[in-house]
Amino acid sequence: MANNLKYYYGTGRRKTAVARVRIFAGNGKTVVNDKEIVLPDVVLEPLKLVGKLESFDISVKVNGGGKEGQLDAIRHGISRALIVLNPEFRPQLKKVGFLTRDPREVERKKPGLKKARRAPQWSKR
Numbered sequence: 001m002a003n004n005l006k007y008y009y010g011t012g013r014r015k016t017a018v019a020r021v022r023i024f025a026g027n028g029k030t031v032v033n034d035k036e037i038v039l040p041d042v043v044l045e046p047l048k049l050v051g052k053l054e055s056f057d058i059s060v061k062v063n064g065g066g067k068e069g070q071l072d073a074i075r076h077g078i079s080r081a082l083i084v085l086n087p088e089f090r091p092q093l094k095k096v097g098f099l100t101r102d103p104r105e106v107e108r109k110k111p112g113l114k115k116a117r118r119a120p121q122w123s124k125r
Helices: 045-050 067-085 087-096
Strands: 007-014 017-025 030-032 056-063
Touching: 007 067, 017 067, 045 067, 045 087, 056 067, 067 087
Parallel strands: 030 056
Antiparallel strands: 007 017, 017 056
């Protein structure tokens, strides 16, 4: 991606994954962490919803989390970047739920327990 082009920026988050998304005017090319890849359709839903699927190139830097969390973070970042591009897209994206940051995170393990809530097996004798 050329650095001198005009772009629109959005940060997406999910669990511990953070995606820094830039969208450029282009023809639908996607670059994630400096590698050109094809993103699943679920991630490109915000672009499809506003009818701009083939009119933007996407550049993403994503770190943290696992594969699913990163994909959801990218979708969230794309949605936020589209709002920077055109604030009139906000009602459409909000109605479908693409602007909502999913707050669920892994609960920490507590002392004396095997996991966050799983207690050791109890025996009567």
